[in-house]
Amino acid sequence: MKVAQTIFQSGDHRWLAITRDPARPDYVIDTNEYLVTDGTQALMCDPGGLEIFPSVFSTVSNECNPNGITALFSSHQDPDVISSLALWLEFNPTIRCYTSWLWASFIPHFGGTRETFVPIPDQGMPIVLGALKLQAVPAHYLHSSGNFHLYDPAARLLFSGDVGAALLPIDAGLFVTDFAQHIRHAEGFHRRWMGSNEAKRDWCERAAGLDIDLLCPQHGAIYCGQDVQRFINWFDELEVGVVDRKAGT
Amino acid sequence: METDDVPSGSSPAAMLEQVVLVNEDIKQVVRNAFRINLMALNAILMARRAGSAAGFGIVAREMRELSEALVHSMRTLRALSDELLYAVTYVMRHARIEHVLARAATQSTRAQGNLREVLRATAARRIDLERHVAGQCAALATDLRSAVGISRVADSLAHMAKIEASWASDHRAGLDTVSEELASSLRGILPLLQALSTKLEAIHR
Structure with missing residues (x-):
């Protein structure tokens, strides 16, 4: 089973990180799922793939009643992000899935009906969960052509999908503790997966304007405090959309 | 419940829904059991403070031992419940994969022929998995019965503690309160455990 850790809590408002599955086969990329709850209502960010559904579901059930999960947020269309959709819907057919309008007719190949999807327009939109007002923030072409992050202004937390991702060993900590050391594990990923320098610059400006204490990627470790700005600065300077021909096979 | 029969008559999604409810109840019972354990410790401390209430002290120590056994049983219950949840998921x-394959097989005779062996193997695997779930339901039911047994004995001890408290010359009101709290918490946990057994039987059926 995966490990669940509360990364933010204020009364009934909580963010839970679900990470590091020791039983995960090594040919499946490790993913972080995040659950935001307000009282009994919950929304799951990038709920993960079909393969890891048993592990994610069991871990979530340890921490809260999964019947409270009313919505999924899918940052983009990748299988490691949302291919478990059909199973979440088997458990609760009324779950709604927020995703880019661009993918609203592609993701149903993983499951769901017309009613399942809430298409997010390119400029983003507010997402209400209980008393919380979350914000879908555009991150197009980072890496997907229709891509969103989720910002929680009350928790000062940005769920950043693949931005900030790092390919770390399974025993790595949940939080970045040594930025210089950590970012080496992120560099190759960002150079190759992020397709547009222009989109990257846009995102860096947008992110710099948000009040962020925790930047939570879908792979790797969470950036806290000053490491958030360090990451934004590092990313701003990084040249992306580069294929390393020597490394490619 | 003792046999590993394959549960039938319920879709995996419906079964998962029931298991989630059982898991939620178990979380509630575990919280109560931990509270009872703390109350039993408190009863020992009260007895020591009361000094003259030797009978109460003996009962309180027995109660503490039993409540620790209850907590141990709850830990096992929690672990089994986690495993059951994982297995049902x-x-x-x-079942989802099997369903998609079965749908593919209905598209043409050739598809049906090509998928016949795959479908057979998939169905056999499902039966194995369902047997595994049934085994876990049985293990959970056994642990629940043990927890019910411990709770019943603890309930009797809590009543004895109330009687002993009435004999104490010092701190009688305090001893009364602590033994009443224990008795009341145990009265609360027993129906929860019994309801859980019923729900578990419904899943297995």
Whole structure:
């Protein structure tokens, strides 16, 4: 089973990180799922793939009643992000899935009906969960052509999908503790997966304007405090959309 | 419940829904059991403070031992419940794949022929997985019965503690309160455990 850790809590408002599955086969990329709850209502960010559904579901059930999960947020269309959709819907057919309008007719190949999807327009939109007002923030072409992050202004937390991702060993900590050391594990990923320098610059400006204490990627470790700005600065300077021909096979 | 019969008559999704409810109840019972354990410790401290209430002290120590056994049983219950949840979720994932394959097989005679062996193997695997779930339901039911047994004995001890408290010359009101709290918490936990057994039987059926 995966490990669940509360990364933010204020009364009934909580963010839970679900990470590091020791039983995960090594040919499946490790993913972080995040659950935001307000009282009994919950929304799951990038709920993960079909393969890891048993592990994610069991871990979530340890921490809260999964019947409270009313919505999924899918940052983009990748299988490691949302291919478990059909199973979440088997458990609760009324779950709604927020995703880019661009993918609203592609993701149903993983499951769901017309009613399942809430298409997010390119400029983003507010997402209400209980008393919380979350914000879908555009991150197009980072890496997907229709891509969103989720910002929680009350928790000062940005769920950043693949931005900030790092390919770390399974025993790595949940939080970045040594930025210089950590970012080496992120560099190759960002150079190759992020397709547009222009989109990257846009995102860096947008992110710099948000009040962020925790930047939570879908792979790797969470950036806290000053490491958030360090990451934004590092990313701003990084040249992306580069294929390393020597490394490619 | 003792046999590992394959549960039938319920879709994996419906079964998961029931298991989630059982898991939620178990979380509630575990919280109560931990509270009872603390109350039993408190009863020992009260008895020591009361000094003259030797009978109460003996009962309180017995109660503490029993409540620790209850907590141990709850830890096992929690672990089994986690495993059951995982297993049922796994069955659901497998059933989804099986369903898609079965749909593919209905598209043409050739597809049906090509998928015949795959479907047979998939169905056999599902039966294995469902047997595994049934085994876990049985293990959970056994642990629940043990927890019910411990709670019943603890309930009798709590009544004895109330009687002993009435004999104490010092701190009688305090001893009364602590033994009443214990008795009341145990009265609360027993129906929860019994309801859980019923729900578990419904899943297994």
